[in-house]
Amino acid sequence: MTYEKELEVALLAVQRASILTKTVYSSHSKGTLSKSDSSPVTIGDFGAQALIIASIKHAFPEDEVVGEEDADDLRKNEDERKLVWDLVQAAKLDDSSAEDKIGGPIKSVDDMLTALDSGRSNGGRQGRIWALDPIDGTKGFLRGGQYAVCLALMVDGVPTVGVIGCPNLPIDDQAPLDSSIGADADDKEGKGVLFGAVKGEGATSRPLSKGALQQSKKISMKAVPDVRQATFCESVEAGHSSHGDNAAIASKLGITKSSVRMDSQAKYASIARGAGDIYLRLPVSKSYEEKIWDHAAGVVLVQEAGGEVTDAWGKPLDFGIGRTLKENKGVVAAPKDVFPQVIEVVKEVLGVKQ
Ligand SMILES: Nc1ncnc2c1ncn2[C@@H]1O[C@H](COP(=O)(O)O)[C@@H](O)[C@H]1OP(=O)(O)O
Numbered sequence: 176m177t178y179e180k181e182l183e184v185a186l187l188a189v190q191r192a193s194i195l196t197k198t199v200y201s202s203h204s205k206g207t208l209s210k211s212d213s214s215p216v217t218i219g220d221f222g223a224q225a226l227i228i229a230s231i232k233h234a235f236p237e238d239e240v241v242g243e244e245d246a247d248d249l250r251k252n253e254d255e256r257k258l259v260w261d262l263v264q265a266a267k268l269d270d271s272s273a274e275d276k277i278g279g280p281i282k283s284v285d286d287m288l289t290a291l292d293s294g295r296s297n298g299g300r301q302g303r304i305w306a307l308d309p310i311d312g313t314k315g316f317l318r319g320g321q322y323a324v325c326l327a328l329m330v331d332g333v334p335t336v337g338v339i340g341c342p343n344l345p346i347d348d349q350a351p352l353d354s355s356i357g358a359d360a361d362d363k364e365g366k367g368v369l370f371g372a373v374k375g376e377g378a379t380s381r382p383l384s385k386g387a388l389q390q391s392k393k394i395s396m397k398a399v400p401d402v403r404q405a406t407f408c409e410s411v412e413a414g415h416s417s418h419g420d421n422a423a424i425a426s427k428l429g430i431t432k433s434s435v436r437m438d439s440q441a442k443y444a445s446i447a448r449g450a451g452d453i454y455l456r457l458p459v460s461k462s463y464e465e466k467i468w469d470h471a472a473g474v475v476l477v478q479e480a481g482g483e484v485t486d487a488w489g490k491p492l493d494f495g496i497g498r499t500l501k502e503n504k505g506v507v508a509a510p511k512d513v514f515p516q517v518i519e520v521v522k523e524v525l526g527v528k529q
Pocket residue numbers: 213214215311312313315410411412414415416437438439440459460463469
């Protein structure tokens with residue numbers, strides 16, 4: 176198998192960071208830091224990014240990382256720095272040989288800040304670059320809903336390895352999907368999934384709490400013989416994806432079931448394992464540029480599970496031009512057999528609006 180070590184390191188790194196996020200999620204304050212309401216951040220975001228970058232740099236020192244966060248705030252604020260350091264020290268895998276593969280614990284506060292700051296790559300078309308969202312769907316995280324820890328390796332601008340940790344999704348790949356799925360504060364038995372995929376090698380899921388590679392099961396998208404029966408997923412936040420356009424598209428496709436709303440790349444993961452079928456993310460603001468870390472891992476997962484992903488005009492997503500998908504608008508993901516039908520209707524609905 177190609178990229179075997181990359182997949183293993185990414186799975187272990189995301190597993191360890193997910194353990195960290197779960198402790199923050201179950202705390203009363205959810206680690207909220209006083210930043211903007213539109214783009215919230217928690218101590219969990221900083222801790223998870225530091226742990227994951229330290230893992231990558233241990234295994235692949237030459238690789239670059241595009242990470243959502245940096246260490247500027249923690250360098251200025253001693254109290255926040257201490258909170259994150261305590262979190263980072265406490266997050267450990269059960270298995271010490273697995274810990275060794277990702278470099279063991281971070282040794283000092285300085286090493287933590289250096290790791291956190293190593294996510295400043297500008298991305299690009301050449302070489303090996305990881306895209307990292309330590310907590311994707313922070314609004315869902317704060318609301319007590321879905322969130323995801325997302326990591327992808329891009330090789331020459333192409334998402335090639337994708338790993339997503341979803342602490343609040345049911346382990347059961349077949350569990351019926353609705354907007355309230357897993358959205359309870361309890362850390363119930365049966366929750367927490369770790370998804371992985373390598374280009375050309377397929378996609379898998381396994382319980383997040385026992386991340387042994389042997390436990391992985393192959394996942395694939397569901398066949399959709401009649402698009403009218405499809406389940407479509409969209410953002411909870413109306414500011415991230417136009418609920419109106421999504422509804423118009425569903426109605427033109429003859430879909431009568433209401434949408435499943437969930438935060439984060441848990442949507443990509445859910446359709447990849449056939450719990451849902453279609454993911455629509457239609458632009459609300461003309462100026463917003465989607466970030467590569469919000470999509471790279473999800474795209475590998477869906478492609479490897481038998482799906483197709485493009486922007487709202489049917490253009491391939493271009494991950495090779497920097498930290499954002501600036502040449503694309505919106506995202507549409509669906510199983511290959513119904514994709515042409517879906518994208519035609521998306522273009523029709525958006526075209527009518529122009
Ligand atoms: N106007 C916007 N359009 C699309 N996505 C957005 C917009 N503003 C923020 N986001 C991003 O959407 C992601 C969450 O998506 P979802 O709705 O699928 O949960 C977040 O990473 C968030 O970025 P940020 O973390 O910078 O706020």
